Amino acid sequence: MKRRHKLAFLAFGVMVILPIVASAWYLFDRAHDRYVSYAGFSVRTEEIGSAFELLGGVAEISGSSSSDTDILYKFIQSPELVNRINKQIDLREVWSKPGRKWANGDHDPVFAYNPQGIAKSLFVPGDANNPGYIEDLTKYWQRMVTVYSDSGTGLIDLEVQAFTADEAQTIARLVYEESSTMINRLSAIARDDATRYAREELDQAVDRLKTAREALTRFRNRSQIVDPSASIQGQMGILTSLQQQLAQTLIDLDILRMTSQANDPRSTQAERRVRVIEDRIEQERKKLGIGTSTGVEGSGDENAFANLLGEFERLSVDLQFAEESYKSALAAYDASLAEAQRQSRYLAAHVNPTLPEAATRPDRLLSLGMVALFSLLIWAISVLAAYALRDRR
DSSP states (O other): OOHHHHHHHHHHIIIIIHHHHHHHHIIIIIOOOBEEEEEEEEEEEEEOOOHHHHHHTOOOOOEEOHHHHHHHHHHHTSHHHHHHHHHHSOHHHHHTTTOOOSSSTTOOTTTSOOTTOHHHHTTSOOOTTOOOOHHHHHHHHHHHEEEEEETTTTEEEEEEEESSHHHHHHHHHHHHHHHHHHHHHHHHHHHHHHHHHHHHHHHHHHHHHHHHHHHHHHHHHHHTOSOHHHHHHHHHHHHHHHHHHHHHHHHHHHHHHHHSOTTOHHHHHHHHHHHHHHHHHHHHHHHHTOSGGGGSTTOSOTTSHHHHHHHHHHHHHHHHHHHHHHHHHHHHHHHHHHHHHHEEEEEEEEEOOOOOSSOOBSOHHHHHHHHHHHHHHHHHHHHHHHHHHHHHO
């Protein structure tokens, strides 16, 4: 054997044999067992058809929403969820139970939670009063909590690792509960957005209707008239009766003048009756607002029936418009509320968080095989590079 062969064998021992032996020792002697809890769920949207659709037999069936699945996938990996679950169960305590000290043979500093990192913890002892930032915990969370999402089917599979079976199941259950709470919150926001504008229009219509009714009530209290139209009909009846009496009196006066002398007391009485009836007619015409003075703009009595009727009709039109607007706004609000309630988004679990019975992590043989493979590849590349450099010289 030549010198280069001995160097190659020495490098093989250092770069391949030594890492494999060290990894095998650590995996089988110091690495703690980890339990994996599985859970599977999906976001479902239940679309309940209207009464017409149900009678017609065209009701929608439930389906999944891929956009909600993507949101939930990101949420499970977010620091917000990590912080929420950490407040319910101390994740730092749960994931650091195997210990982080290399000097203690019972500790597992590689796989246990260590906010300082593996390399730094070799030289700096851990501080119990400095558990690390939420970013450190989130980074370790992504090692212990694995999420698989299928955008095509909308299914989400979850794997949660812990050093005890109960803790793995507890963390998986909390992830499912917080995810369900988040989906319910999104549903509430969607329902509120769907009905907010319709509710604002309804509130405006209610205020407009109240204002119109209050204005009409103030008019009736001020004028002491419930319906000016009915009052005008009665007033017109009085005016018609007076005009009939005036016509009959004038006829009687003409007959007296033709059959009696000029100084006949009956003629004088009839003339006096005519003047009284004409004065009364003039007063009644002024009440109705059809006197000669109302022809000029800005003149006339504001309490005349014509003015009161005009104001009443204006208020009635405002009230009718407000009532129609209220009916339309109420119908739109009921329709938007019914439409929002027709679509119900919820989280459905097809696999509830399982309670593992045996530890499946770490996969010691697979990990050892990966170490051996990469060590061998690194050694082979290094030897080939060394031979290539030698040949060039």
